[in-house]
Amino acid sequence: MSFSSKILDWYHENKRSLPWRKSTDPYKIWLSEIILQQTRVEQGLPYFEKFKATFPTVFDLAKAPADQVMKLWEGLGYYSRARNLHFTAKFIATELNGIFPNTHTAILGLKGVGPYTAAAIASFAFGLPHAVVDGNVFRVLSRVFGIKTPIDTTLGKKEFNQLADTLLAKDKAAVYNQAIMDFGATQCTPANPNCTICPMQKHCTAFSDKLIPVLPIKSKKIKKRDRFFNYLVFKNADTIVLNKRQQKDIWLNLYDFPLVEANSLLSEKELLENEVFQKIIGTQAFTIKKASKPFKQLLTHQKIVAIFWEIELKSALLVNDSSFFEVKQKNINNFAFPKIVDLYFKDKSLYLELF
DNA sequence: AAGACGGGGGA
DNA sequence: TCCCCAGTCTT
Secondary structure, eight states: OOHHHHHHHHHHHHOOOOGGGGOOOHHHHHHHHHHHTTSOHHHHHHHHHHHHHHOSSHHHHHHSOHHHHHHHHTTSOOTHHHHHHHHHHHHHHHHSTTOOOOSHHHHHTSTTOOHHHHHHHHHHHHOOOOOOOOHHHHHHHHHHTTOOSOTTSHHHHHHHHHHHHHHOOGGGHHHHHHHHHHIIIIISOSSSOOGGGOTTGGGOHHHHTTOTTTOSOOOOOOOOEEEEEEEEEEEETTEEEEEEOOSSSTTTTOEEOOEEEESSOOOHHHHHHOHHHHHHHTTOOEEEEEEOOOEEEEOSSEEEEEEEEEEEESSOOOOOSTTEEEEEGGGGGGSOOOHHHHHHHHOHHHHHHHO
């Protein structure tokens, strides 16, 4: 029996029930695939439901304000996905009359859609014979066929893509693509796969060679840098000052506070002497009420520590930065915040003190 | 080719 | 801690 037949048989008995599989509407498929990029199904599910309910059609998404899209995406990470999602919705609505492109080439041309997502949409929505190659597929193929080429190299990508294409059940690309990904996600798992009940066991090179724990191979390792954020939370009556992040950095188009980034968390003395702080505060009267505890957040390439200085102003902040603006405290829920800011807001004692 | 880009969950 | 997750874009 062929590889694809075994995968399809396994899928028939073990498939997961997932909401985006109920539809062949390319808009819904696209939405689900963008959400699922580098994201576990369980984590993405509630976001898919939220977006589907809030934006039933591409036109609804296209006409939504950017802040609303970012707010719905809040907490999911990789926010460029949300920015590109919105951009592409507007493109489809205005340039394509709302008609989702139906060829692999055209789909691949959409912003935010790469090789994986193009193959997924092309096969799931239009039945086109393009093999998906995601993290699951890399793992399954590298193990079953004993491929040691690192998956994060040009050669590795080429090799796995070619193999995936030859294995694809071209007349049932959609179900086969779902099947191999489900197989990778629930049977051929990254750690401790249950090989004793695996239908591929007899044909699995990694199993016979005891290479399950080392395959697939990645060559690159990432280095993290430490960053220290000294956030300035200006309060004046019932308003606080927010900052819209507009520089080329993490969290583009999300909101936080005026920021003094330094090589460490600052003491109060250091903060008062800091040039950036002085530039922001200018000549205004202020009182530092308290500093929060340090909050930590791990990103793929960064380790961030942030403290939040709660500073009372006698009058509205004289804003000298176009990214700064005042907002009523009761309206902060309209803005999308990075996790670490959200954590600060949710911190119980501070929450009570602030609001 | 290498780096940047989030956040959560499992070992 | 480290690794991985229905990857893509920029440099």
